[in-house]
Amino acid sequence: MNIIIFGPPGAGKGTQSDKIVKDYEMFKLSTGDLLREEIKEQSVLGKKIEEIVNSGKLVSDDIMNTLVDKIVSNKKYQNNIIFDGYPRNLGQAKNLEKILKKNSQKINLVISLKVSLESIVKRITGRLICSKCGATYNEFFNPPPKKVDCCNTRTIKKRDDDSAEVAKKRFNTYQESTEPVLKFYEKMGLLKETAGEKKIGEIYAEITEYINGIQGWL
């Protein structure tokens, strides 16, 4: 089973996909993480990406395809991937179809988290991330536990770009570029929309119903 999780930045994709990864032992493909890892490895491609990112430009679809192909073609992750924050536009969605087909795989479920801009702004300005393990919390809605293995007051921080201003910009970009992508998957009969304004546990309960539905007929 391969899943895509959609939603504007701050909708709760990371929060929900982390739960799916844990419960269903899936591999989360976050293109942001992929880029950062490639840079860390300092491969030829990694150095190129670093240059582009540092200059403030967007990484090309070509590079993105190469990175996604690397994961999709890896037997270790075959038919067990959750795509978080990718594809971002119709071009990437079509490329993903090609990559999947080449590797005899497909998307089984597309989940779209619908959240209003007002809620997004509240969530984004309260978002806290553990710089060590990547766990996501929220100072208003989902405070970090007092005592856990790695997360503590020194590792849990706000993201530099998590301001109301930036949130609004990202929300608009998301709506413009992702609308056609959602239509694309809707036509394929894969799209499930979820009201992302509910509590984290309630949303997750709905998502597990969708997933279990698929597993039933796989």
Ligand code: ADP
């Ligand atoms: P995304 O990955 O879509 O950008 P995150 O999972 O990082 O979103 O969630 C954004 C912020 O909102 C985080 O601080 C998270 O703890 C909080 N959050 C996530 N889901 C909910 C929810 N259903 N209700 C309230 N806050 C939430």
Ligand code: ZN
């Ligand atoms: Zn941590």
